[in-house]
Amino acid sequence: MVSMTGYYKGDLRTEVTHLKSGNVVITDAPPDNNGKGEAFSPTDLTCASLNSCMMTLMGILAQRENIDLAGLRSEIVKIMHPSPRRILEVQITFTHDNLVATDVQKEKLRRAALTCPVALSLSENVKQTVTFNF
Structure with a gap:
């Protein structure tokens, strides 16, 4: 369909x-x-998809664990390889200033993010550097 x-x-x-x-x-x-850069590029969307997928999986875990994840934010850096042109690395930094969770729950959140479907679908040639500030 x-x-x-x-x-x-x-x-x-x-x-x-x-x-x-x-x-x-x-x-x-x-x-x-050769473009105008007036909107997301396809590779930008790949990085945004990785970020959103990670946040969604953390959100699912947070609901199950009764963790208030509202306020989680991220910064995304895309590093391109010039030839052949491709995404070389995606750097994502997640930050939550007031997360109320145990150390075990925080580790579950990290694991959920790193095993999201987009993360598992990207080529091993795409380095995923993820930092959790919570």
């Missing part, structure tokens, strides 16, 4: 529509690859 549709708009811009929700994501090639 089709869950998304894509459309090439021209000028290195694409549009993907999530059919169930109607949400639309536009991508643009980055300036260092």
